[in-house]
Amino acid sequence: MSTILFASVVRARDGLPLSASTDHEQNMSAQETKKYLKVLSRKLEQFPDRCTMKRGPHHVNFISSLGVSYMMLCSENYPSVLAFCFLDELQKEFITTYEMVHINSAIRPYSFIEFDNFIQKTKQRFNNPRSLTTKVNLADMQTEIRLRPPYQISLQELGLENGINHRRDPAYKGIAPHQRLEPLTLSGIVSCLLSLLCAGLNLIRGFHAVESLLQNDDDASCVIAFFLGTAACLYQCYLFIYSTSWRNTKSFLAFGLICLCNMYLHELRNLWQLFFHVTVGAFTTLQIRLRQPQTKSPDYNV
Structure with missing residues (x-):
């Protein structure tokens, strides 16, 4: 036939x-x-x-x-x-x-x-x-x-x-x-916005530290810590939005960097500020872990 x-x-x-x-x-x-x-x-x-x-x-x-x-x-x-x-x-x-x-x-x-x-x-x-x-x-x-x-x-x-x-x-x-990720959730959007807020706070404090460094010849390591914290927060946002290889591992490494930067900056921040930055980092890491790549469509092997 x-x-x-x-x-x-x-x-x-x-x-x-x-x-x-x-x-x-x-x-x-x-x-x-x-x-x-x-x-x-x-x-x-x-x-x-x-x-x-x-x-x-x-x-x-x-x-x-x-x-x-x-x-x-x-x-x-x-x-x-x-x-x-x-x-x-x-x-x-x-x-x-x-x-x-x-x-x-x-x-x-x-x-x-x-x-x-x-x-x-x-x-x-x-x-x-x-x-x-x-x-x-x-x-x-x-x-x-x-x-x-x-x-x-x-x-x-x-x-x-x-x-x-x-x-x-x-x-x-x-x-x-x-590969596309699963649809955004409200908690995921909140975590991303909080990470951007932390990045902004780190960036502002970093610029203030640069000014202090130029005026008083202070230690430059604090400047580096603030900017590294900014980069880690922004990278967590990137990992939340886009799918990459070793995505979960990278998110844990970024969270570890956030923790290290805040440990180094403990003299420049009070307990609540440290708690806020670390908690937001942990929350965003969790949301990255929860937002998995979409499964293949049922007709993928048609």
Whole structure:
């Protein structure tokens, strides 16, 4: 039976999947070919804007435009003209629905997963060609394919001539440094504001210490302690807002620096001031620990 089995929209520059059909094909051969499709998605910029790849009883077709590629997996006897008309409809709908600035700034896989509804409906139409009313478009596409045939991608070009299991296929890494964190909470916002307040207080006292140093030739170590305290507070705010590697460890180190600076400055601050700075540091460290990266969407491995 000639059918479209799977379709996806992918950002061409890094292979980030933007949307995809969510049906789970039970055919093992189709599942294996989808692995080849994922490898191909990371090399899209190396190929022309209209391509076909044959793998066993299946074909992978895709078109690219404006930095976005539209890919599909179908049975080998599915008509090529229907396949590329299907991809053309996905392209027209996607570029009119979403702005390029949002596409280029997307950092999570399947950021436009709601487009799956259109993919599913279009896939159903093209899996029942008798219901199609786009006869003129089919004729135009047939002429275009005859004049400019799709580029045939070989498995050798992907380094997959020995199969998908004979190579180490690195996991997608394009989004790891910018993974989104869980939504902000009220306590998290309060902790961040308090950290900014502490940073401001340290900065003001630091400038006053600089003035005193210039006038009285005092010890410069207090100036350093105030500015280090400022930097530690600001860095805690940064760790609370952004996801980085070793984030929790860095937050504990920043809190340790806050404690050390306040221990050194104990003669210049009363007990309540010391308690306030250390407590805010501890509270912010806790909020950084509690605000974890968002889990992958349910369709991540679609």
